[in-house]
Amino acid sequence: MNTMNTVRIAVACTAAFFAGIAFADTSSDPSQGTPSASQDVGGMPMTNSAAGAPLSMSHAQVYQDLERSIKSGERDRLNNDLYHGN
Structure with a gap:
């Protein structure tokens, strides 16, 4: 091996x-970060999205929502109008 490759x-x-070393010094612990805006003003953290749906749904809730949309015809309407077919 020549000297240039070694260098x-x-x-x-x-x-x-x-x-x-530089990346090890950055803290990724959110408990040491700044508080969120809702905590700054004494509010509660968000539990609903902007559309009003819960931020996290269980599998059972998602399945119930699917069944409801099938029974009401909403799923078929979305598939035909918004998604232009299957």
Whole structure:
């Protein structure tokens, strides 16, 4: 191996080492971050999306919603109008 390849490898390893140190210093713990806006003003954290639906739904809730949309015809209407067929 010639000297130039050795120098390139050493420089790459050094750069990777310092990049690793720099990223290790950044904190990813959200408990140490700034509080959210709702906590700043004494509000409650959001539990609903902007459309009013819960942010997280259980599998059973999703399935019930699917069954409701099938019975009401909403699913067929969306498939035909919005999604232009199956």
